[in-house]
Amino acid sequence: MLQPAVVLIETSHPGNIGATARAMKNMGLRDLRLVNPKQFPCAEATARASGADDVLAAVRQFDSIEAAIAGATLVVGASARSRSLPVPILDPRRCAEQVCTHPDTGRVAILFGRERTGLTNEELDLCHYLVQIPVNPEYPSLNIAAAVQVICYELRVAALAGAGTSQSDIDRDYATSEQMEQFYRHLEQTLVELEFLDPDNPRQLMRRLRRLFNRARPDQNEINILRGILTAANRKAPENSG
Amino acid sequence: MLQPAVVLIETSHPGNIGATARAMKNMGLRDLRLVNPKQFPCAEATARASGADDVLAAVRQFDSIEAAIAGATLVVGASARSRSLPVPILDPRRCAEQVCTHPDTGRVAILFGRERTGLTNEELDLCHYLVQIPVNPEYPSLNIAAAVQVICYELRVAALAGAGTSQSDIDRDYATSEQMEQFYRHLEQTLVELEFLDPDNPRQLMRRLRRLFNRARPDQNEINILRGILTAANRKAPENSG
Numbered sequence: 054m055l056q057p058a059v060v061l062i063e064t065s066h067p068g069n070i071g072a073t074a075r076a077m078k079n080m081g082l083r084d085l086r087l088v089n090p091k092q093f094p095c096a097e098a099t100a101r102a103s104g105a106d107d108v109l110a111a112v113r114q115f116d117s118i119e120a121a122i123a124g125a126t127l128v129v130g131a132s133a134r135s136r137s138l139p140v141p142i143l144d145p146r147r148c149a150e151q152v153c154t155h156p157d158t159g160r161v162a163i164l165f166g167r168e169r170t171g172l173t174n175e176e177l178d179l180c181h182y183l184v185q186i187p188v189n190p191e192y193p194s195l196n197i198a199a200a201v202q203v204i205c206y207e208l209r210v211a212a213l214a215g216a217g218t219s220q221s222d223i224d225r226d227y228a229t230s231e232q233m234e235q236f237y238r239h240l241e242q243t244l245v246e247l248e249f250l251d252p253d254n255p256r257q258l259m260r261r262l263r264r265l266f267n268r269a270r271p272d273q274n275e276i277n278i279l280r281g282i283l284t285a286a287n288r289k290a291p292e293n294s295g
Numbered sequence: 296m297l298q299p300a301v302v303l304i305e306t307s308h309p310g311n312i313g314a315t316a317r318a319m320k321n322m323g324l325r326d327l328r329l330v331n332p333k334q335f336p337c338a339e340a341t342a343r344a345s346g347a348d349d350v351l352a353a354v355r356q357f358d359s360i361e362a363a364i365a366g367a368t369l370v371v372g373a374s375a376r377s378r379s380l381p382v383p384i385l386d387p388r389r390c391a392e393q394v395c396t397h398p399d400t401g402r403v404a405i406l407f408g409r410e411r412t413g414l415t416n417e418e419l420d421l422c423h424y425l426v427q428i429p430v431n432p433e434y435p436s437l438n439i440a441a442a443v444q445v446i447c448y449e450l451r452v453a454a455l456a457g458a459g460t461s462q463s464d465i466d467r468d469y470a471t472s473e474q475m476e477q478f479y480r481h482l483e484q485t486l487v488e489l490e491f492l493d494p495d496n497p498r499q500l501m502r503r504l505r506r507l508f509n510r511a512r513p514d515q516n517e518i519n520i521l522r523g524i525l526t527a528a529n530r531k532a533p534e535n536s537g
Contacts, residue, residue, distance in 0.1 A: 072438065076438075076441055078434045079436070079437045079441070080430070104436055146452070187451055188321045188322070189323040189451075193321070194317075194346055196314065198441070199444045202445060203444060203445060203448045206445045209431075210388070210429060244527075247524070248527065249523060249524055261516070265511050265517050265520075265521075268510070269507050269511035270510065271507060275507050278503060281491060282489065282491050285489040286489055286528050288489075289489050289490075290532070
């Protein structure tokens with residue numbers, strides 16, 4: 054069975070990579086991807102993996118987050134902080150329900166940010182959901198492998214519960230992250246043509262639009278419609294006058 | 296509020312004691328008791344505790360398990376293996392329910408055995424329940440601090456249960472159904488202007504777009520942005536030629 058991928062971004066401590074591999078394997082997961090780890094492979098990672106060497110051996114490394122999640126149709130970011138952003142926040146249990154009812158679990162990516170600073174706003178822009186572990190607000194500092202352990206534990210509980218696929222999600226053919234990026238580039242270019250977006254003063258516009266459309270989780274057909282609308286607008290807009 | 300105690304028995308690696316303190320504090324617990332640890336206090340424990348020093352500083356050490364759980368009215372043993380013993384086995388969620396509904400949570404002790412060999416049969420005899428994390432049967436070796444993390448996570452979720460609205464829904468100022476209808480009318484009119492929508496043959500286009508945007512549940516600000524984009528497109532599009 055295809056399984057969600059765990060993506061660790063710019064991990065500083067190789068021990069955390071090993072502990073993450075162990076946590077994943079305990080919970081029956083194996084697809085671990087690293088984006089620019091500080092040090093890997095590494096003896097400390099192997100030591101902390103403690104028998105999950107096969108997960109470490111199968112690790113794939115990427116030099117960008119976009120490459121690491123290429124093909125993903127559901128992207129969830131683990132976030133320690135409360136954000137004032139309109140990205141829906143799930144607790145680990147609801148996150149597991151979402152992942153297990155996703156029609157193609159093998160195209161789910163769960164992102165874990167840097168040990169100290171987590172995910173950047175640009176990385177959050179790629180996420181359909183945030184998952185937040187209900188930590189003690191007076192001491193929210195959760196070790197990254199411990200966070201992976203909790204999230205993967207809930208995934209396993211949900212998978213074992215046979216959380217059935219909800220009817221509405223059956224056969225939905227979600228847009229991939231590449232298709233979403235192409236759509237956002239097309240949207241941005243169109244908004245500039247329409248003089249709605251000032252490239253010299255873009256403010257938060259594209260970020261807000263990303264969050265809106267990410268929440269909607271368009272399928273292939275819907276992305277084709279949206280791209281078609283943009284193309285129609287491009288055709289109608291007069292040549293750039295500037 | 297009095298809280299359950301975590302009791303680590305004959306822990307070999309001091310790093311695991313530190314990581315346990317951190318896992319507990321993250322989940323709002325503080326009562327850590329050690330029975331004959333191999334080495335404690337210890338710099339490695341402090342390093343892995345990563346700020347949960349206060350939990351480490353308050354650790355109580357005992358030379359017998361009976362002393363460590365003196366006064367406990369509910370004793371739960373964490374067990375990795377399936378046992379053929381007549382001790383009821385709970386999964387972590389049911390364990391948390393038992394603990395949280397126990398009339399005196401401050402008299403609950405949760406026992407974690409040795410890294411390699413777990414709890415002895417004599418120690419199991421002290422337990423009212425076993426709690427078993429549903430590990431991958433092909434790789435059941437869960438790090439002890441990871442096991443503490445999962446058990447304490449479920450304790451925290453159970454304690455917080457019913458504690459109200461998820462953060463993501465707070466303060467979101469959703470568009471009203473009237474605003475959504477105005478938006479859909481504006482969108483439809485714009486798509487006709489762009490000659491993307493043929494009013495004589497509308498097919499399912501508006502229905503599809505409604506489903507897409509309804510899923511996203513736009514807020515007031517987002518609807519204003521979308522309406523602004525439509526207005527910009529209206530301005531740029533040439534006068535209707537028809």
